[in-house]
Amino acid sequence: MWSPDAVRWRLVRLLCTLLLAGLGSTALAQAVAGEPxxxxxxxxxxxxxxxxxxxxRTAAGVLQDSTIPWNTLQTGAIHRLRTGKVLWVRFTxxxxxxxxxxxxxxxPSVNLATLYLADASGVHDAGSxxxxxxxxxxxxxxxxxxxxxxxxxxxARRYLVRIENPHSFSASLExxxxxxxxxxxxxxxxxxxxxxxxxxxxxxxxxxxxxxLRDGTYGRYFLAIVxxxxxxxxxxxxxxxxxxxxxxxxxxxxSLLLPVLAGAAFLWFFASAVSLSQxxxxxxxxxxxxxxxxxxxxxxxxxxxxxxxxxxxxxxVACACIAGASILFWAGRRGDRxxxxxxxxxxxxxxxxxxxxxxTWGLIPVSALTLNAxxxxxxxxxxxxxxxxxxxxxxxxxxxxxxxGLYRIDxxxxxxxxxxxxxxxxxxxxxxxxxxxxxxxxxxxxxxxQEAGRDFDERGPSTLALHLAGRLLSVxxxxxxxxxxxxxxxxxxxxxxxxxxxAAGAGQRVVARCLMPLPNRPLAQTIQVRVAQxxxxxxxxxxxxxxxxxxxxxxxxxxxxxxxxHVLGAEAAA
Numbered sequence: 049m050w051s052p053d054a055v056r057w058r059l060v061r062l063l064c065t066l067l068l069a070g071l072g073s074t075a076l077a078q079a080v081a082g083e084p085x086x087x088x089x090x091x092x093x094x095x096x097x098x099x100x101x102x103x104x105r106t107a108a109g110v111l112q113d114s115t116i117p118w119n120t121l122q123t124g125a126i127h128r129l130r131t132g133k134v135l136w137v138r139f140t141x142x143x144x145x146x147x148x149x150x151x152x153x154x155x156p157s158v159n160l161a162t163l164y165l166a167d168a169s170g171v172h173d174a175g176s177x178x179x180x181x182x183x184x185x186x187x188x189x190x191x192x193x194x195x196x197x198x199x200x201x202x203x204a205r206r207y208l209v210r211i212e213n214p215h216s217f218s219a220s221l222e223x224x225x226x227x228x229x230x231x232x233x234x235x236x237x238x239x240x241x242x243x244x245x246x247x248x249x250x251x252x253x254x255x256x257x258x259x260x261l262r263d264g265t266y267g268r269y270f271l272a273i274v275x276x277x278x279x280x281x282x283x284x285x286x287x288x289x290x291x292x293x294x295x296x297x298x299x300x301x302x303s304l305l306l307p308v309l310a311g312a313a314f315l316w317f318f319a320s321a322v323s324l325s326q327x328x329x330x331x332x333x334x335x336x337x338x339x340x341x342x343x344x345x346x347x348x349x350x351x352x353x354x355x356x357x358x359x360x361x362x363x364x365v366a367c368a369c370i371a372g373a374s375i376l377f378w379a380g381r382r383g384d385r386x387x388x389x390x391x392x393x394x395x396x397x398x399x400x401x402x403x404x405x406x407x408t409w410g411l412i413p414v415s416a417l418t419l420n421a422x423x424x425x426x427x428x429x430x431x432x433x434x435x436x437x438x439x440x441x442x443x444x445x446x447x448x449x450x451x452x453g454l455y456r457i458d459x460x461x462x463x464x465x466x467x468x469x470x471x472x473x474x475x476x477x478x479x480x481x482x483x484x485x486x487x488x489x490x491x492x493x494x495x496x497x498q499e500a501g502r503d504f505d506e507r508g509p510s511t512l513a514l515h516l517a518g519r520l521l522s523v524x525x526x527x528x529x530x531x532x533x534x535x536x537x538x539x540x541x542x543x544x545x546x547x548x549x550x551a552a553g554a555g556q557r558v559v560a561r562c563l564m565p566l567p568n569r570p571l572a573q574t575i576q577v578r579v580a581q582x583x584x585x586x587x588x589x590x591x592x593x594x595x596x597x598x599x600x601x602x603x604x605x606x607x608x609x610x611x612x613x614h615v616l617g618a619e620a621a622a
Contacts, residue, residue: 088152089223092123095139099127103134107164107208108171110136124413126218130355135217137209141199148226151209153177153193155219155414156285157303159354163195164208171208174198178212179300184293191236191285194229214354216410240284243423247277250430254437261441265320269437272313273430279306280423283404304361304408305349311368312342318372321437322379322387331375338371358408366405369398386440393432396425458532460510461517469531469539474591476541477584485545487584488554491598492520492562494536495576495612512536516575519562537602539595555579555613578605582616 096118100110110116118138127135141149153161160178164171177186177193188194199205211217224232251273258266281287282302292298316339319325324332345364349357373394379387400421407418456468464472473489480487494512513536520530520540529541542554562575580598588594594616601614 088228090123091137091139091221091223092121092125095121095137095221097121097125097127098136099129100134100136101132103132103212105134105136106171107166107173107210110208111138111166111171111206121221123220124218124415126216126410126413128410129211129213129215129217131214131353133212135211135213137211137221138207139209140204140206141197141223142204147199149197149199150188150224150226150229151193151195151197151207152222152224152229153195153211153219154222154416154419155217156192156283156288156419157408158193158211158213158217158219159300160210160212161193161195162210163197164210165198166206166208174207179288179303180212180296182294182296183288183299189289189293190233191289194224197223215358215408218407218410218413220413220415239420240286240423243280243427244277244286246427246430247273247280250434251277253434257437257441263441265317266437266441268313268317268320269433272310272317275306275310275313276426278302279310280426282306284419284423300354301350301357304357305346307365308342308346308349308361311365311372312339312346314372315339315342315368318375318390321390321440322375322384324375324379327379327382331378335371335375338367342368362405362409365401369401373398386436386443389436390433393429393436397422397429400425461513461532463517463538464529464531466531466533466539469529469533469541470591470595472529472531473539473541473584473595476543477589477591477594480544481585481589483545486548486551486586487544488542488546488551489582489584489594489598490540490542490555490558491533491580491595491602492516492538492540492558493578493580493602495578512575515566516562516577519564519575520558523558523561551583555581555615559612576612578602578612578614580614580616587616 097120098110098116098118105113121137129135151163158178160176160180162176163174165174166172174197175187175195177188177190177195183189186193187196197205197207209221251270254266254270254273257263258270278287281291282299287302288299292302315335319332319335319339324335342364345360349360352360373391376387376391376394380391403412403418403421406412407414412418456465457463458465476487476489494516513532516536516538517530517532520538524530524540524542527543529539529543531539531541533539540558542551546554558579559577562577565574580601582588582594582598584594588597597616601616605611605614
């Protein structure tokens with residue numbers, strides 16, 4: 049038997065509950081009457097909510113139980129749910145509402161939302177939507193639950209909403225008219241189309257660049273883009289609506305599983321983009337271990353009890369964001385300017401990724417900001433990263449060409465080196481033999497390099513070499529070759545056909561040109577050179593032998609001798 053105090057307390061609670069329900073109905077009627085049909089009507093402050101800890105109550109039992117402690121639904125309220133707990137929401141739609149209204153739950157990842165209609169004949173199931181049902185079987189296939197209300201113009205109707213979710217639920221419940229739902233979805237579809245269009249374009253360019261340039265970094269970026277696009281498709285409801293409308297299990301688990309794979313893919317990409325293996329091998333291995341843990345965590349997310357999924361997903365994705373930003377910051381501090389630009393492009397994504405993670409964990413309420421901030425940030429990041437990768441590839445190809453040029457070009461003067469000169473001499477000798485004409489090969493050496501170098505600035509030897517290279521280039525024609533064969537020794541190949549007089553005077557022209565005054569220097573300051581000269585193929589057909597004889601002639605010349613030109617023909621005659 050209840051005591052008189054208990055009876056009075058229950059009567060007070062019943063009266064308060066009825067009063068709240070009446071006030072909620074009146075407020076909803078005023079909202080519907082005062083709001084045009086192109087706006088939404090939030091149920092916060094109007095409807096009442098209660099959490100069933102056992103999840104065993106039926107809709108009829110909930111309506112008939114007057115002892116349930118209903119509370120007014122608050123804006124931004126976070127309801128701590130888990131598997132087995134059920135959130136009940138009740139509201140009354142007035143007769144003035146008319147037709148074409150829907151209950152809108154802007155949370156694509158809700159597990160199950162069921163709408164019940166209560167009238168004189170009982171409680172009726174008015175439709176269900178959520179990840180536990182195929183999207184194709186929803187009353188209105190949509191990116192998020194959109195349940196139609198069956199209203200009558202002559203009487204108000206009471207509704208109950210049963211919400212199941214394996215983790216917290218904080219999305220807003222709104223009444224929306226068809227005239228508003230259509231244009232609003234068109235705007236959302238446009239923004240999502242922009243994002244997925246950019247993602248598709250970036251993925252295609254990355255894949256083609258990976259094949260054409262044979263750069264594995266582009267391949268990793270392609271995988272990261274695809275994984276991120278799939279994760280956003282699951283998070284925004286596009287995947288359930290268009291990609292897997294008949295797979296409720298995957299629609300349920302993909303919103304938590306795919307972000308894990310996307311985080312792992314981006315860690316793998318960042319390790320390659322900043323050449324971490326060459327910078328710090330141990331750190332590279334640690335990052336690969338963290339990236340390799342992604343598929344393992346994703347598999348665990350798919351297999352564990354639904355209430356535990358977000359406890360695996362949120363920490364891993366947060367660690368991946370922090371690790372990726374830290375690696376880029378670390379590489380940028382060590383001189384990688386592309387890493388610094390990547391960090392600036394990643395920061396909006398890493399910051400916006402914290403919003404859905406916090407919403408999933410139940411730290412902040414789920415809203416349009418938590419759902420749409422990350423696609424907008426990624427839409428900026430994808431083309432930015434692609435441009436940075438292109439600049440990186442161009443710079444590395446240019447660096448590779450420069451390294452390759454070191455094997456062919458003298459870096460101080462930009463002239464061909466000994467290897468190139470020897471090959472061109474061999475071609476010139478072969479051509480001269482075939483065409484029956486003369487070509488001339490000269491070795492030019494500074495006569496007194498130490499004394500000549502002191503006449504210039506502190507970089508005397510390099511300045512002297514540049515001046516001599518300029519003089520030799522001024523003598524040579526476009527078809528001729530000037531090469532640097534040593535610190536103070538150069539080679540000059542005059543391509544034929546040359547007459548006997550032209551061939552004999554080649555060395556004299558070089559000596560005369562070098563003796564001309566230097567610009568911005570005293571008139572007495574000139575470059576004195578010694579020249580060893582040979583006519584090919586007359587003086588030999590083996591390029592190695594010809595060059596060896598010319599080097600020997602210069603090496604055997606007396607340092608204090610006045611003779612500037614040494615001809616191999618004269619050597620043979622002697």
